[in-house]
Amino acid sequence: MKHTTLFFAFIFFTTIVFAQTDFKGEVATAKTSYTSGKLEDAHFALQQALGDLDIIIGKEVLKLLPTQLDSLNANTNSDNVTANVGFIGATIHRDYGSPEKKAEIEIISNSPLLGTLNAFLNTPLIGGMMRDENNKTVKVQGYKARLERTDAGNGKFNYKLDVPFSSSLLTLNVDNSAESEILGMANKIPFQDVAKLIQ
Amino acid sequence: MKKIVLPMLVLCGMLVYKPCEAQLLKKIKDKVNQVANKTTGNNDNTQTSQTDNTTSNNGKPTNKGGAGLKNTPPPDVNQQMTDAEKAYDANKYSDARYSIQQALIGVEIQLGRELLKSLPSEVNGLPKDTTQDKVVSTQWGWANMTIQRVYYDGKEKQLTTTIGNNGLYAGLVNMYFNNAYVQADANQQNVKQTKVKDYKALISYEESKGYTLIVPIGQSSMIVWECVNFADENEVMNAAAQFDIDGIKKKLGEQ
Numbered sequence: 001m002k003h004t005t006l007f008f009a010f011i012f013f014t015t016i017v018f019a020q021t022d023f024k025g026e027v028a029t030a031k032t033s034y035t036s037g038k039l040e041d042a043h044f045a046l047q048q049a050l051g052d053l054d055i056i057i058g059k060e061v062l063k064l065l066p067t068q069l070d071s072l073n074a075n076t077n078s079d080n081v082t083a084n085v086g087f088i089g090a091t092i093h094r095d096y097g098s099p100e101k102k103a104e105i106e107i108i109s110n111s112p113l114l115g116t117l118n119a120f121l122n123t124p125l126i127g128g129m130m131r132d133e134n135n136k137t138v139k140v141q142g143y144k145a146r147l148e149r150t151d152a153g154n155g156k157f158n159y160k161l162d163v164p165f166s167s168s169l170l171t172l173n174v175d176n177s178a179e180s181e182i183l184g185m186a187n188k189i190p191f192q193d194v195a196k197l198i199q
Numbered sequence: 200m201k202k203i204v205l206p207m208l209v210l211c212g213m214l215v216y217k218p219c220e221a222q223l224l225k226k227i228k229d230k231v232n233q234v235a236n237k238t239t240g241n242n243d244n245t246q247t248s249q250t251d252n253t254t255s256n257n258g259k260p261t262n263k264g265g266a267g268l269k270n271t272p273p274p275d276v277n278q279q280m281t282d283a284e285k286a287y288d289a290n291k292y293s294d295a296r297y298s299i300q301q302a303l304i305g306v307e308i309q310l311g312r313e314l315l316k317s318l319p320s321e322v323n324g325l326p327k328d329t330t331q332d333k334v335v336s337t338q339w340g341w342a343n344m345t346i347q348r349v350y351y352d353g354k355e356k357q358l359t360t361t362i363g364n365n366g367l368y369a370g371l372v373n374m375y376f377n378n379a380y381v382q383a384d385a386n387q388q389n390v391k392q393t394k395v396k397d398y399k400a401l402i403s404y405e406e407s408k409g410y411t412l413i414v415p416i417g418q419s420s421m422i423v424w425e426c427v428n429f430a431d432e433n434e435v436m437n438a439a440a441q442f443d444i445d446g447i448k449k450k451l452g453e454q
Contacts, residue, residue, distance in 0.1 A: 023287055023295075024284065024287070027280055027283060027284055027287075027299075030280060030302070031277070031280055034276055034277065034280075034306065035277075039306055039309055039310045039313070039450075040310065040450065040451065040452030041452070042276070042306050043303065043306045043307065043310065043452065044452065046280075046299055046302055046303045046306060047303065049283070049299050050296065050299050050300065050303070053287075053292055053295055053296045053299060054296075056292055057292045057293070057296065060292060196293065197292065197293055198293070199293060
């Protein structure tokens with residue numbers, strides 16, 4: 001859990017681009033720069049446009065996510081989309097419930113790092129998708145996923161479900177939960193529609 | 200009981216490890232093939248000889264040739280940008296993203312080609328080997344492009360220039376220029392700091408690799424010269440001085 005938190009903290013605080021979603025403006029700049037032979041300016045504008053698109057896609061994904069998971073309501077105020085230039089891709093965040101009982105959805109899209117991670121997850125010999133008492137492979141709406149649990153210290157478990165797509169990863173975290181509960185919640189997420197948008 | 204088991208084990212071992220068994224098996228196989236060929240007659244013989252040409256030992260067909268892949272031109276940037284706008288208007292954001300990425304690749308490849316054109320055609324008597332020109336766009340990252348040019352005399356002397364991101368040397372550059380002061384002071388110095396046209400640089404020497412000169416430019420790019428069979432440091436520095444570092448930096452949009 002600590003590692004996951006650290007990982008996401010790292011993601012949020014490194015190379016964040018505060019992209020203003022002005023996609024059309026950026027493409028227009030890119031076109032003008034390209035026509036006048038200013039390739040580097042065109043390149044920069046296109047990269048900005050890409051960041052803008054990531055933000056827009058993220059917001060669209062948030063619209064697709066359910067407003068309620070089980071009995072937990074979405075805290076839409078903490079919805080967050082960040083576009084990152086570099087290796088980390090875009091991140092989309094939504095959480096549900098209260099600090100006592102919380103569920104979180106994190107989606108990292110278009111990250112080349114995840115290509116490696118997903119290859120790892122799909123290779124049983126090097127430890128991905130393997131089973132032991134705390135890890136197992138499950139299928140949610142036809143997608144292979146990895147379910148992991150850690151001891152919450154109060155006789156219950158914190159659960160984490162990783163659903164890898166080609167270069168994207170959806171993670172659902174639910175604290176103080178049971179396997180049937182997290183899988184029930186996961187089934188509320190429209191994976192197919194989300195995958196269509198972020199792939 | 201033990202007395203019987205032991206000789207049996209030895210016998211089994213001898214049978215299994217008999218070194219000439221593989222040869223024996225091959226001979227038997229060859230004999231069987233000969234007999235089979237005789238009985239099937241001439242027509243079949245021609246067929247087998249044909250199959251022998253197209254199949255490998257394990258029976259799978261081997262590729263005898265094909266036209267290969269055509270060298271596709273880089274993506275049409277204007278077209279891709281128009282496609283992106285259309286996809287965006289139709290709320291097909293994933294398609295818009297793809298088109299923007301294609302446009303980026305197109306721009307990067309053009310940038311790379313322009314850079315290659317601006318490089319000298321001969322360095323220290325070494326002519327450029329355009330067959331090894333490379334422009335690699337990774338689609339990811341800040342300045343996500345690497346350009347390579349090789350100068351080669353066709354014998355032993357070679358200079359390879361790489362411009363752009365270079366993960367291989369990023370660590371070394373970081374250690375020397377972004378950390379506290381580091382300078383080796385051994386009898387045999389392998390890495391040292393120097394300057395090329397007022398740019399800070401690192402030069403290193405390895406017996407197996409020759410000289411490597413690295414000039415970081417701007418925020419994330421660097422120019423690397425890998426010199427094989429160069430006589431000394433001066434020759435390397437002279438070669439590097441023939442490159443228009445300011446021009447390269449400007450083309451890459453670095454500050």
